[in-house]
Amino acid sequence: MRSVRSAGLGLTAVVAAATTLVFVGTAGSAPADDSFYAPPASLSGAHGSVIRSEPLTGVAALSDAGVNERVLYESVSAQGEPIAVSGIVALPTTPAPAGGYPVVSWTHGTLGSADKCAPSRDTADSPANPFNVAPQPMLNRLLRQGYAVVMTDYEGLGTPGSHPYLLGESEARGALDIVRAARRLHPEISDRLAIVGHSQGGQAALFAAHDAPTWTPELKLATVVALAPANHIALGFQASLLAPSANEAYAFHPLFINGAVAGDPSIDPRNFLTAQAYDLYVRDTENRCRVELSEPDSWGGLRGIDIVRLDAIGGVDYQKFIAQLQATEPALPISAPIRVVQGEDDQRVNPVGTGVLAGELRAVNGPGRVTYVTYPQAASDPLGAHFGLLTTDTEPLADWLQQHFDGR
Template sequence: MTSQLAPSGAAFYVPPAPLPDGEHGDPIWAAELAGVAAFAEAATNERVLYRSENVHGEPIVVSGIIALPKHPAPGNPVVSWAHGTVGAADLAAPSRDTVDGPAHQVNVEPHGLVNDLLRAGYAVVATDYEGLGTPGNHPYLVGESEARSVLDIVRAARILHPELSGNVAVLGHSQGGHAAIFAAHHAPKWTPELRLVGVTAYAPGASVADGFRLIPQSPITHEVIGFFPLFLIGAVAADPSIDLRALLTDRAYELYQRDIPTRSRFGLSEEESFGGILGTDLLKPEAIDGPDYQKVLAVLEANNPVVTSEVGLRVVQGLDDPRVLAVTTSALVDQLTELNGSENVEYVTYETVADNPISPHFGVLTTDTPATLAWLAAEFAKG
């Protein structure tokens, strides 16, 4: 389908029924993107709806952004950007962002980096991920789902813009760092026509199963509890047999049903949501000994980003990051190095990062931008 057929407004994100035949990565439709979701340094911004496939082998649609540079770099290389945690609400999706959107504060954070990429001549594609903006649950931190979304949007962009090359780098922050590492792992089989030159993962999410175990042991309220329902929605998307009623207390289940569809991660951490419930009040007393608890753990452990990669992995971490702790990232790097060899894993750390109105967790993007641009130029030049 072509952009001329794209419906406007929220209808853009609703796929035609039945879904047209095609391959993963085929665009359904595209249309001009304006407003705060658009990248200021792009020659053109488009939102795109494209085919993908969930981890159960079923066809789905995913949305995202395609931004073309004003002055393309030689060879028309592409950078696929994987965003950090925004929540699971459709209106939190980056391509649906508005000034008063639930995740606006987080969605604008990578714009500085992306605009620098565009100024350097790179086409940038930015997936919303499965189930963010589009129908269905968001498989939060389910690596294969993230990887498919990150890679399939490159296919969609190249179909819509045939001048774009198959030379691709993946950059991702936080949840997106997790996604970027899994994209490196899955790319050879999922998108074999692409030449992935390397991956940079900023403060990648890892060892989430540990958080799932620890949060329900906390006898206090804390904003980090807002991540707990996201762990659950991701696990259920990967394993629909998980029964949340058997896991959660009545209060926690009520909050989950009410808030997951509408609140950003920041919203989930507010006092009137999961930020106002004791960690010890999340799970039923008998849940830890039950099968559903073990199923959630199994999903989270299976999606820890300790995976093989045929391309170089560059991991970047601020040592003062209060969200993704340096000790966690260092352990991940050690495991990735053991699996892939020291020549294929680079670890970049910063004692301090640029001031950021939200957190040093985001400041690492600004601090590492010059090094990222130098790394990209070197990796693309090898082609």
């Protein structure tokens, strides 16, 4: 099994504290409560099979969809075991064209590891709600354009188990298997696919595009679009450890640990975290959404120098952890046209790092295969420029998808 993939500049949120350094079964009925997310005692082992589905209403549903469904489907874990993963399937209000609806697999940004944060579980009073609804105008635009939209929650987010954050192989399987599940539920969905994601989801989209030819060879990948993709995490993490003040961005650190341990289960965080950081890791990671992990009584109250013991930096477990962070780098061979988008005023994902990533993708795939788009200033958004990028790029994204689907 490939574990979590290179190195460098990463999330501005991580580096911010160190800025002085510069750098199918058959779908069955199920109740709407938590039992929907409980997998059966045994799974078929056929990834992309549907376990169950039900109509989806409320704030999690896309307002411009003719069909909104919550779906539980089979995938394969980071450890190679059959698992259940949850997500959302949305269809346009218009009839399917000849050949079926082209489909966009949307991969969402960082929400945390607690099940309550999952997009398909979203409620108006959820701490994750502002982040879950942020991409909805863009996704509604795609529905109006005639695309089916599917949205994985990812492994362990909504369903049992820990979410292996930024573990590329796991994210890819979730994003591709929900397309298979949606096509089994709705034969009017075609085999023509685009993968689009933001932030964590931008990194996930690139991994999914890399894996698509082998994991779901029946699908025809038209393009992949990565909006402000997470990148170069290892250097950002290491730089943040030198910061002497608290920072809300340290909420990402326990999620990094989750992904690293999933990629290499031999890693024991107790062997490099301080006692304070380890206690917060155990107490909060599976119970709080990312925004709650940013609070002063959690990881947001730590200083960089409070996270990793200095005497552990040369240790085996810490070095294996850093190797897993390096393995999250999405500079991968991809068989379809790649579009990377970045706002230059982004305060969450470092624009310099994304520019480096675009260059790395060109080196791997050829300069003509990668389009890099930057915006000097993203649209105003209550959540900041990182999310304003979704508004800024909605129409250009719609044009790009139409161009590349028409070209198939």
